[in-house]
Amino acid sequence: MNDICGDIDNIIRIGEKMKLKKICSVVVAAALTFSLSVTPILADEVSDLKKQKKDTEEQVNSLQTQLNSLMTKISELENDLITTGEEISQTEEDLKAAQEEQEQQYQAMKRRIKYMYEAGTGSATVEKVLSSGNTTSALKQAEYSQDLHSYDRKKLNEYVATVEKVAELKDTLETKMDDLEKTQTEYEEQKTELNTTITEKSSEIKDLDVQIDEAVKKAAEEEAKRQEEARKAAEAAAAAEAAKKNNNNRNTGGTTNNGGTTNNGGTTNTGGTTNSGATYNPSTGNAIVDAAYSQIGVPYVWGGTTPYVGLDCSGLVQYCYRQAGKSIPRTSGSILAGGTIVSDPQPGDICWTPGHVAIYIGNGQMIEAQQTGVPVKVSKVRVVYYVRY
Template sequence: MMHICGDIDIKIRIGGKMKLKRVGSVFLATALTCSLAVTPVFADEIDDLKNQKEAVQNEVSSLQSQLNSIISKITELENQLIETGEEISQTEEDLKVAQEEEEQQYEAMKLRIKYMYENGSGTATMEKVLTSGDMSSMLTQAEYSQQVHDYDREKLEEYAATVQKVEDLQTSLKEKQSQLQQSQTEFEAQQDELDATIQEKSAEVEDLDAQIDEAVRKAAEEAARKAEEERKRQEEERKKQEEEARRQQEAQQNHNNSSNSSNESAGESGGNSGGSSNSNSNGSSGGSSSGSSSSSGSSNFVPDYNQSAGQIIVSAAYSQIGVPYVWGGSTPGVGLDCSGLVQWCYRQAGISIPRTSGDIRAAGTVVSNPQPGDICWKPGHVAIYIGNGQMIEAPKPGMTVRVTSVRVVDYIRF
């Protein structure tokens, strides 16, 4: 009888454990189902946001390509404008020389005419020819008079033609310069528009990033909340099942005790197996790998700031305030364009730099902490930084070298 009761007790306990396992499996499956039901909602939202972000990033890439093309065109136009300005300066010198030669020839002709009339009028000249002696002298005198007139006329016509040719060339170059300036203005307007659009789209990308992060956070919080609710429910169910199993076990034990009262002491010694309690500690260990990426920071070489050279450069720039803007101009005190001013100022400090803004940008080093004497750069334009957010520049045709507020994309140091 004791063995039978022990077998019944073991079966009850095994059955209770199996029942608890089945219940636990059902609860686990339910928890997974709940989390899967929540996840797709957030996953769809996150995927939608990522698709929007990708579309905007593609727009930004396209706009950046357009901007790079515009910047290249601005740089090319700057080079052409400098060359054209230098050609115009040269034609002005040529025109001046031609006009001086024309004037000199005209003055010389007037002197010869005056000499001829002082030695006799046209009739007197004819008399000279007729009284020259023999026929050979007479012909020589007549030929000489005619040659003087022909020479003067040819020279005057020659110089007049030269003057006209130079004037025509100058007019053509100025028309070309005007067209180039108009194209540059249009390209700069396109650049400003693209810059604004890129900034707007970049802000949109940042906003989408924030939305994605927020959606991911909410999804994680919702999943954690659901998991915690399910864990608590499972824990309550487990406790109920354990309580039910304990009551059943106690009831069975009481039944066994009442039916085997005659052998109570033996039954107690044989059936008292001691309550074995199984404690299941369910700990969710989330392996978080914090990958610390240490960037070696291979920073580009930044030249040290030379305060002495910077002061010389700034002083040189101040000395040119009021000088007219001239395309291709590189003559201090006479006419300067933006890169002509910067190149000349650096030359005063013994520093040789390229002539155009694009080459200056390529040859120099970009710095984030500008100092007086560094170069303010943006596509197609350069100036001298003088500190306190100001610069000295040769702005554009029709204006003079002056102090203005900084307008800059990069600061360059040599």
């Protein structure tokens, strides 16, 4: 009987060992399968997203390079427009002076003709001298009349030549101005298109950042699950091994210490100070704004620097600052280079965009000399930088 019972116990122990081995194999195999199938897929997804982000960033960098080049062209074009506008203004002054000179010549010639006939020095006097037989006097009188005629004719020809030359120069300059303004329009369209594309691409990068973060988070979660499964499999294997060792006396007791402490604490300091780099003077700012308001309605003139008559954008800003006792450069590029970019705009600061400047008056508004055909007016702020002097 004892032998039979012993055989039965051996059979039971062998069966339990086989069962435990089978359980361990299944658990370990499941954990390995999970690790091998999930981890590579998530890694590939993160890698693809990062590649998309890199490609998009390269596109943005290329577009930004194009935009920077275009902004340089806009700045150069602004200088050409100002110079040509000033030349047109000077030509108009020259034409006006030529017309005034012609009027003076005409009035002088009328006075000479009137004097000749009233004093008897005209053709009537010549006839009188000829009839008296005094040939010498007649010749002198004729020569005098001819000299006057030649002088007037010469002056008239000079005037006509001057007027034609000035008019031709004005036509040439106006044609050049038209071409420059067309180029300006083309540049503005290109700038708008590039800015729009850069904004869209930047938005794509932000979306990819979100997707990458989500994919990385998901990969981390799956990795944690994989490690948990592996841990459970190891615990199961260890429990099976303990059961096998203690199977003879059916003792499965034991102590497992899985305790631990995880310290994820930390401190993040995101504080900072932004220094605008320029002190704001309310008195100066108010003087600048008052000067800008005084020019509302003044016509836009390229190269214009004359208040109440004609101003371009930088001419307006330069005038306003001059009224506050401040001297600033003539062009938008020089204005940006010479001032301080601030993040706390105040009335009197300069609203700057490539090729254009205006006076900030507060509440998201500015006063600007915008473009040909549009007088100085109050507009909603359009700005890349706020500049302070």
